[in-house]
Amino acid sequence: MNHFILRSSVALACVFGLASCGGDDRGEIPIQVLVSGVNKPGMTMQLNNFAAQPVNASGAQYFKDLLPIDSSYTITIKDRPSNVAQDCVLTNGTGKISTTTPLDITLSCIITTYELGGKITGLTSPGLVLINGSDETTITPAPSSNADTILNFAMSKKVAAELPYGVLVYKQPTSNTCTVINNSGNGTMPAGAVTSIEIKCVANT
Amino acid sequence: MNFRFLRPSMLLALALGLSACGGDDPSHDINLEIEGLNYPADKPEDALYITDKISGTRLKVDPHATPGTKITTVFPRKLSYGDEYHIVIEDADQPPHQKCAGESHDSAGRVSAIKVTIVCKDLTPSLLGSITMKVTGAAPTGLKLINGSLPAFTAVAGTTGYAFNNIPYNSTYGLIIAEEPSDGLSKCKLLLNSGTGTLAADRKSFTGKMGDSNVILDVECIAP
Numbered sequence: 115m116n117h118f119i120l121r122s123s124v125a126l127a128c129v130f131g132l133a134s135c136g137g138d139d140r141g142e143i144p145i146q147v148l149v150s151g152v153n154k155p156g157m158t159m160q161l162n163n164f165a166a167q168p169v170n171a172s173g174a175q176y177f178k179d180l181l182p183i184d185s186s187y188t189i190t191i192k193d194r195p196s197n198v199a200q201d202c203v204l205t206n207g208t209g210k211i212s213t214t215t216p217l218d219i220t221l222s223c224i225i226t227t228y229e230l231g232g233k234i235t236g237l238t239s240p241g242l243v244l245i246n247g248s249d250e251t252t253i254t255p256a257p258s259s260n261a262d263t264i265l266n267f268a269m270s271k272k273v274a275a276e277l278p279y280g281v282l283v284y285k286q287p288t289s290n291t292c293t294v295i296n297n298s299g300n301g302t303m304p305a306g307a308v309t310s311i312e313i314k315c316v317a318n319t
Numbered sequence: 320m321n322f323r324f325l326r327p328s329m330l331l332a333l334a335l336g337l338s339a340c341g342g343d344d345p346s347h348d349i350n351l352e353i354e355g356l357n358y359p360a361d362k363p364e365d366a367l368y369i370t371d372k373i374s375g376t377r378l379k380v381d382p383h384a385t386p387g388t389k390i391t392t393v394f395p396r397k398l399s400y401g402d403e404y405h406i407v408i409e410d411a412d413q414p415p416h417q418k419c420a421g422e423s424h425d426s427a428g429r430v431s432a433i434k435v436t437i438v439c440k441d442l443t444p445s446l447l448g449s450i451t452m453k454v455t456g457a458a459p460t461g462l463k464l465i466n467g468s469l470p471a472f473t474a475v476a477g478t479t480g481y482a483f484n485n486i487p488y489n490s491t492y493g494l495i496i497a498e499e500p501s502d503g504l505s506k507c508k509l510l511l512n513s514g515t516g517t518l519a520a521d522r523k524s525f526t527g528k529m530g531d532s533n534v535i536l537d538v539e540c541i542a543p
Contacts, residue, residue, distance in 0.1 A: 245467070245491045245492075245493045246467040246468060246493070247466050247467015247468055247469055247491070247492060247493055248467060248486070248487075248490040248491055248492065249467060249468075249491075250491050271468075273468045277468040278469075278470075278471045279465075279467065279468050280465045280466070280467055280493055280495040280497065280524075281493075282493040282495065282526050283526075284491055284493070284526050299495075300465060300495050300497050303468070
């Protein structure tokens, strides 16, 4: 890390045309990629023909290898993190290093999310609101519903794997009382949809 | 008038016979831009007020009919060249459910046009509370609290409290005791200390909608 900072300050000195830069072609400019949506390994990034290096986290990531001013760069991304379903998007992945224009290279990944839901039995009136934290989801039964009707539901917001979930009844429907049963409302999200939440509604007397 | 105390530039302007010298010709506006103002006040005194501390002038700002729309207006105090102004929002003048920020302290004429930008954001209080173990010598290790899909809170040996921070005004929360302490003896229940919400009959979960202030919901663990 200290070596890196020293090389960066030499790079800055060269940018300002100080005499001690020397005349060789050894690269001095660090290339930064601003990464978002990465919290698992699996992806690599490669600068020109240097060895590829892993991208394991979001935030400002730097290539180990530095490049001279006025040289061209090309970045290649290989693979994806294990929890990302589509290729990550790279912007300004090729270009030329200048002293006046910032590079502004970004790499954006979208972590896969899954449906969180289950079954509601006996819902016969409107107004039921379920919550998973700040996700509020209103459930409206079909007009023909009765005490035996089973309604499949999913929360409005999908959830990424490994996060907790805790579905609760926030507002009761107008003429039913609904309860999350069998401790099925909370758990840890798997890498797939949850369809196991069970809610039982009875008619108010 | 003692000419010695006039600003040199004003002296020069007078000497050159320029008409817009200031003093008698207030021609500088304080232009205001207010972004993100969302909620109208029920009572006039609860609205957003912008104050100029130099003159004491105050301006009431109501949100646009479409909440959050940028508001462009002019402060009701015109300045002469060189007049000092200090635009602030006093603590008591914040609008409902939000905190607005923006301050400018300068004198007229230094820049060609005075523009002050005020940015308003919804309050983000916390849901938090103490964790008390009533069984002698028991530690809360393993007690797990969840609020939807935010990162879970898991207690360790010395834990005495928990917090779910930055819950935006008007968003719901649903706290659940997902796991009891791992001592095998303690059973925990929720106790509302301050704020509003609905505690389940078994006191293992609590739902509500965030207002302007922190909600304090304590956890108490006993041997049943």
